[in-house]
Amino acid sequence: MADKDFFDRVYRIVAQIPYGRVTTYGAIAEALGVRRSARMVGWALNQTIEREDLPDLPCHRVVNREGLLTGKAYFGGNVMEERLRQEGVTFLKDDQVDMERHFWHPEVEDDFSS
DNA sequence: ACCTTGACAGAAT
DNA sequence: AATTCTGCCAAGG
Structure with missing residues (x-):
């Protein structure tokens, strides 16, 4: 396990969110x-x-489970x-994205300690 | 060193 | 079914 700071791990995941997707x-x-x-x-x-x-983090693609910004x-x-x-993300209503269509499940981090 | 707060989520009422 | 309450863990006052 990479004993990186909790923050760094978060940043890495966020940085992996594809264009037009949210998590x-x-x-x-x-x-x-x-x-x-x-x-x-x-x-x-x-x-x-x-x-x-920090690198360019698409933190705007991170919403809560209800899809609310x-x-x-x-x-x-x-x-x-x-x-x-x-980015082409559809909104159900203001401040609420259609996560049914754009939700992206982050991949588990791989500890490159081989 | 203790208490409050926070870009959440899930359980309990 | 909707609202409230609690758990989580780190940082700031």
């Missing part, structure tokens, strides 16, 4: 082996705002929604 906090947490730490995922993403030294407030305005729409 959930819980799914990411689960992929990291800590299904019950979904809140930490959100916290980790929050840190990305301060940390500019719970973190849109941190993007300023409707940037999050607009970006998703621009």
Whole structure:
């Protein structure tokens, strides 16, 4: 297991979210082996705002299990929604994506410690 | 060192 | 079925 910081793992997963797809906090947490730490995922993403030294993270593709853009407030305005729409993501209603169509299940991280 | 908060999720009422 | 409550774990006050 890569004993990387919890944040780094989150970042790596988020960075793997395909264009036009979205995933959930819980799914990411689960992929990291800590299904019950979904809140930490959100916290980790929050840190990305301060940390500019991080790679381009499509954190706008991360929503909660209901498909709600719970973190849109941190993007300023409707940037999050607009970006998703621009990627072809369909919205059931404002601030709610159609995760039935665009949900992407993150892959479990492989520890490259071979 | 203790208590509160948080971009969630699932169980309980 | 809808709303409330609790669990989780890290960071900030």
